[in-house]
Amino acid sequence: QVQLVESGGGLVQAGGSLRLSCAASGRTFSNYAMGWFRQAPGKEREFIAAVDGGGSSTYYVDSVKGRFTISRDNAKNTMYLSMNSLKPEDTAIYYCAAKIGYLYYTRANKYNYWGQGTQVTVSS
Numbered sequence: 001q002v003q004l005v006e007s008g009g010g011l012v013q014a015g016g017s018l019r020l021s022c023a024a025s026g027r028t029f030s031n032y033a034m035g036w037f038r039q040a041p042g043k044e045r046e047f048i049a050a051v052d053g054g055g056s057s058t059y060y061v062d063s064v065k066g067r068f069t070i071s072r073d074n075a076k077n078t079m080y081l082s083m084n085s086l087k088p089e090d091t092a093i094y095y096c097a098a099k100i101g102y103l104y105y106t107r108a109n110k111y112n113y114w115g116q117g118t119q120v121t122v123s124s
Helices: none
Strands: 003-007 010-013 018-025 032-039 046-051 058-060 068-073 078-083 092-100 118-123
Touching (some): 003 092, 032 068, 032 078, 058 068
């Protein structure tokens, strides 16, 4: 069992930056690929970014490429999402997720554990 807790969300103006953290407890963190997802009001949960168990391979949805950076520190059992040049359309609840196994996927149903989410609001 893995417990995930997100933090770092908040209110920011368009063009600003935030860094989200996802702290994991439980099993060996490096045994899990990790992902970030978000869900805006009235919309389905969407994939944003993922990183493999070692942190060497990452993948981003096109809408955040060049603006968001996913990373992890396995020694600290923590994953991060650095978000720059934020836009109002980035407003959503952001969730981190863990998938058993080293390789990541972009589909939400491949992930085994989820955090409770953290709200990110970008004002125009």
